[in-house]
Amino acid sequence: MSNDTTNGKHHEGDVAFIQSLAELLNASELSEISVKREYGEHDRLTVSLSKHARQAVAAAPMQMAAPAAAPAPGAPAAPAAPAAAGSEDPASLPGAVTSPMVGTAYLSAEPGAAPFVQIGQTVAEGETLLIVEAMKTMNHIPAPRACTVRRILVDDGSPVEFGAPLMVVE
Template structure:
């Protein structure tokens, strides 16, 4: 294959939604793999990581608020909901709509908690656990990185 043909193949694959392609002939081997972005048609898998309650680094206005928030979370086992991709974090479907979840809300497995926009595709992020939203770690309409913590959830027993 010529360089131009390879470039055209890469462009075609990047526009097709395929995550990985491997081509092998007697003359060459070619492997093309996209970043860990999921197609918009599928629900995005969330990454939940148990963390100690003291791990979040809150930035409250006063030291007194920091101490009370630290004590509030001291005896809870919290899970981080992490971004499954690079993109823009949205707490609601549009600017006029209510947020999908707020602090203190009880969420159910399968419930949409936010949207991540990546390359003009809006991917709903669904909860894989039931529990109570303890903290929202990202501002609405902010860019997020892959595996960046978005929410703290107190799982239901």
């Protein structure tokens, strides 16, 4: 159903585009996709897709975290520690540093470079812990206070959601 006959041709392409976005959302760890397109005076496409799986991602690490844990040999031991301690959500741990946005986490300034921080390292307030890239913008995530890095909860290059725990510091 289009508003005028000139949009009829775009309608089928738009439906296919939206279906491919939905498939991308389901196949990835993304929680939201938003697209805005405006060409002419009356030609406009605004799409916003989201899946409300934030709790499912945190509560079911076996489904989402297992593939990401395979490349990092130390990662399987880290999720086992909070489960054994009775803490279901790393974001609820004291000293959890969470993502302020949806994006991609990077542990170093560029591929092959040394990571910003390592487990056990003491950092000053405001020192960069990692970067979250969102919309081609590199957002430095600073240490909230002078602290020691206790756990790194994300892999380099992994997608993160708003509020997702990135590191635990104390």
